[in-house]
Amino acid sequence: MSGRKIRNMEEFAAVSGISRPTVSKYFNDPESVRASTREKIERALKEHDYRPNIFAMNQNRKLTKNLGIVVPYLADPFFAEIARRIEDMVISAGFRPILLSSHGDAKLEVENLDSLLSIKPAGVLLAPLGRISDTAAIERFCREVPTVNFDANIDGAGEAFVGHNNTQATEMMLKYLTRTGEPPAFFEMKSPPNPNANKRRTAYLETMERMGHTPHVIQAAGEGWEIEEIGYREGTRVLSEGSLPSRTVFCSNDRLAIGFLAAAYEAGFKVGLGDDCTLRVAGHDNHPFSRYTCPTLTTVSHNYSAIATKSVETILAMIESGVRAPERKSTLFDGELIMRASA
Amino acid sequence: MSGRKIRNMEEFAAVSGISRPTVSKYFNDPESVRASTREKIERALKEHDYRPNIFAMNQNRKLTKNLGIVVPYLADPFFAEIARRIEDMVISAGFRPILLSSHGDAKLEVENLDSLLSIKPAGVLLAPLGRISDTAAIERFCREVPTVNFDANIDGAGEAFVGHNNTQATEMMLKYLTRTGEPPAFFEMKSPPNPNANKRRTAYLETMERMGHTPHVIQAAGEGWEIEEIGYREGTRVLSEGSLPSRTVFCSNDRLAIGFLAAAYEAGFKVGLGDDCTLRVAGHDNHPFSRYTCPTLTTVSHNYSAIATKSVETILAMIESGVRAPERKSTLFDGELIMRASA
DNA sequence: TCTTAAATTTTACGCGCGTAAATTTTATTG
DNA sequence: CAATAAAATTTACGCGCGTAAAATTTAAGA
Known part of the structure; x- marks a missing residue:
């Protein structure tokens, strides 16, 4: 790393000897530019350590790389564990997980969704509170954003449900x-x-x-x-x-x-x-x-590993294809008997 | 709620009968406009349900209302619980908590900080991994962003440390x-x-x-x-x-x-x-x-309630005053004996 | 070397909002 | 009612980037 600080993509494009729109293209998909161009950019990247401004990027993109994850209660080790797995997978898929907990509160659940709405997520994985949820608000949200409903089923919430049998x-x-x-x-x-x-x-x-x-x-x-x-x-x-x-x-x-x-x-x-x-x-x-x-x-056992995996796969497929599912599919994973000492 | 959809602050300003810059001022601090103006805006808000675009807001602000929270391992109920408390307080202080878990991985910890850096947080509450942390990277981060270090002390990380005695x-x-x-x-x-x-x-x-x-x-x-x-x-x-x-x-x-x-x-x-x-x-x-x-x-007992409270108060005070602490203060909370049946 | 398609660059515009400076309106005081 | 300060508005510009369309360059093949 050397040279003066790079303030924006314009300056970075200058030092790398590439036009700004091409640089922009590179950051959205490195494979979309010629190999020689890619090399130039990556060489400049090593020298100058520049990162595009997230806000400016997301403001103009129709689709962000944000992926919302909403769980009912994060202090429950069950949801903490499932959230951890989902985050891992989301990151390695090149998305940015936004993890929100409703803390058992239906109002906060709606606020979380509102908050997500304003950051234009590519998709959302939603484990709703259930009984006390504001189903009308949730359904409204799901019409706006591609959503996969997991763990607790709310009919009409999201394009698919993934849960436990x-x-x-x-x-x-x-x-x-x-x-x-x-x-x-x-x-x-x-x-x-x-x-x-x-x-x-x-x-x-x-x-x-x-x-x-x-x-x-x-x-x-x-x-x-x-x-x-x-x-x-x-x-x-x-x-x-x-x-x-x-x-x-x-x-x-x-x-x-x-x-x-x-x-x-x-x-x-x-x-x-x-x-x-x-x-x-x-x-x-x-x-x-x-x-x-x-x-x-x-x-x-509640197969939360499988539930997490299937949920992520489903939402990613939906995002990639760009089409909402024609009908709401439900996937249930069977439990397994865990025989230990208490019974 | 009625009327057509509001697309931006311009349109919202129009329907509320107020100029856009004043509306902008209102959203940054409702108290900063005249009472009669505030009423007009809030009346329009009830009618039209508009929210400023987060990306556009944060792009232009020097200081966002984002507050990062980084914990070493969220699937540990201890951190889940402390994160929950912190989130609550941060929200009611009018900030937007961004909760990130390092999943016990030092590389991910640095990535989390990088990720935070790009969203220009007003401040960060950091519970580092500790021994395995990349202390150099953390110190670099703390020079850029007002940070309060909690739970695990890393000398030089952040303006203050709040932890357990x-x-x-x-x-x-x-x-x-x-x-x-x-x-x-x-x-x-x-x-x-x-x-x-x-x-x-x-x-x-x-x-x-x-x-x-x-x-x-x-x-x-x-x-x-x-x-x-x-x-x-x-x-x-x-x-x-x-x-x-x-x-x-x-x-x-x-x-x-x-x-x-x-x-x-x-x-x-x-x-x-x-x-x-x-x-x-x-x-x-x-x-x-x-x-x-x-x-x-x-x-x-590990008084995480007090630790959470003190951490939040410290970072908020730092944000509000706009000054970094002249010296690194350390606050330790005493434990309390919890006598139960095992000893 | 010429042809052709693909990749790149140039040009130009827009996104939604913050914010500074100048101007106008409003509220307060004598 | 006039003078004055405070608040609001208008005007104008900029933030950093996406993206479309047109112009240009590049690479590959005959």
């Missing part, structure tokens, strides 16, 4: 628990922040029915994203009341299960499969922390 | 453990990704010395951010070897402790304070999950 996953766990012990009770939040919960309850009820067992749903009071706390508090209550209809408990998600396990431990229950155990607990999601609970949590 | 916190826990039992061994990673670990080891060694006890440091092999896994694996090894120099283990951080607790549970140890317990385990950070371990983890 809650039905299959729930059924699989139910069969496993029943086969190796007794039919479980279902432990969930009364007003879950995530719509997957509803699908899971429905799947539980239907499968139990089909298997000829009486379903038992235990609903935990409490709202918001302090899910472990709710699982712990309500778990403690249920265990102390002795109102558990079954010695096997299938939690709607792992965070709830983590709280429930803490409650069971404190209440002196021995959780697990062994003959000396008085309780079996299973979860759902294969949460990053589920393998460090005591005992380790038997759960059914 | 590792020395005080370590000392406090050591005294507690010794007073209520025996002097602990110190369990840490051999090559910790976070520089706080070094401060904690030093504090452990010095305090033990001062108290007249022989220090025992157990170093876990393994690199990266899969900290629970390392704690679990190495914990299992240490416990099975029976090489533990003390029945009390002070883990360098909670994630390590979570892994260690899982190992202890599996190895059949009863962890806690009671007479029937064979092991005491303490952590450091008051990690969001530390209260759901079995048994619940005794730890010393």
Whole structure:
């Protein structure tokens, strides 16, 4: 690096001996210029260290290289992990990820979308809050920007949905628990922040029915994203009341299960499969922390690696082709049984 | 909302009956225009739903309203939580948070800073990777952009540092453990990704010395951010070897402790304070999950709420005043003993 | 060497807004 | 009501780049 500071593309074009429009072309796609031209530019680039002004670029482009990622709650390790994978892929595809968290707040979710709208993203990957989302606002946004909806399905949101097969996953766990012990009770939040919960309850009820067992749903009071706390508090209550209809408990998600396990431990229950155990607990999601609970949590995996990959591929394909999907495709990934010590 | 679509500030100025430069002034600071003018604009705003183009705004402003936030690893709930708090405060201060994670990669950390540089942020809150960071590149960045360094201190990075008082916190826990039992061994990673670990080891060694006890440091092999896994694996090894120099283990951080607790549970140890317990385990950070371990983890809190607040206040003050601090100030927040069941 | 198509350059304009300077309007005071 | 300061407006220009159209150069083949 040497020479005086380059202030804009004009000056950079001068020192590289190329016209400004050609330089502009190079930055939009290096392959689009002749090899000899490319060399000249790249030689100058090494000497002078210039970067085009992002704002000026994006102001004039019809399509930016921005790709929005909106998740409902980033402080949830599940979304943090999925966001991390998506960011990686987006970057290596040459896009600029803009990661926004709605922090569990529907108003902020809409503000995030508004904020994205103003930076003209090429596309958006949206994991909506779900039940409490302002669906009208979301649908309005999706008409403006190519969007792939993931994790939580909102009909009409985006050109495609990529998510978890809650039905299959729930059924699989139910069969496993029943086969190796007794039919479980279902432990969930009364007003879950995530719509997957509803699908899971429905799947539980239907499968139990089909298997000829009486379903038992235990609903935990409490709202918001302090899910472990709710699982712990309500778990403690249920265990102390002795109102558990079954010695096997299938939690709607792992965070709830983590709280429930803490409650069971404190209440002196021995959780697990062994003959000396008085309780079996299973979860759902294969949460990053589920393998460090005591005992380790038997759960059914939420294939967020596949969901992240498919979501990114879908939005990139849509951006590249420039066409919106004629019909809304839905892709569900099956869960896998993660057998550990708790059930 | 009605009327035709507003394409730019020119058109919006027309429908609101105000000149464009005055409208521009309004958007930069609503208080800077006469009340009657403000009313007119806001009435038009309700009718026509117009928002200034972010790119055009930022292109011409010397100072944007962008505020960068860079954390080393967003999938760590600790950073996710601190980022959430910071974002909230930044938004309510009227700025636009740009959250970037370095994913534990020093190259990506530099790329993140480069990326920030090109969007002319008013300021940046930087929690660096630490040991592996490209300190030269970071210092170069800090000369260009007002930066507050938080969590992990890198001398010369930023105008101020806001962090955790590792020395005080370590000392406090050591005294507690010794007073209520025996002097602990110190369990840490051999090559910790976070520089706080070094401060904690030093504090452990010095305090033990001062108290007249022989220090025992157990170093876990393994690199990266899969900290629970390392704690679990190495914990299992240490416990099975029976090489533990003390029945009390002070883990360098909670994630390590979570892994260690899982190992202890599996190895059949009863962890806690009671007479029937064979092991005491303490952590450091008051990690969001530390209260759901079995048994619940005794730890010393990392006051990230205060750290987040102070960091934001510092950078905002710097932005507002427009002056870089004459000298680098360092603020450390004390930890608090969180007595739970594990020690 | 001539032909031809592809790549490049030149020219010219526009994007949407910030901002400075000069001018006009409005509010305040005596 | 006149004088004066404060606020608003008009005018004018610039920011750094995208991009279209026309003119020119380059490379490849006969």
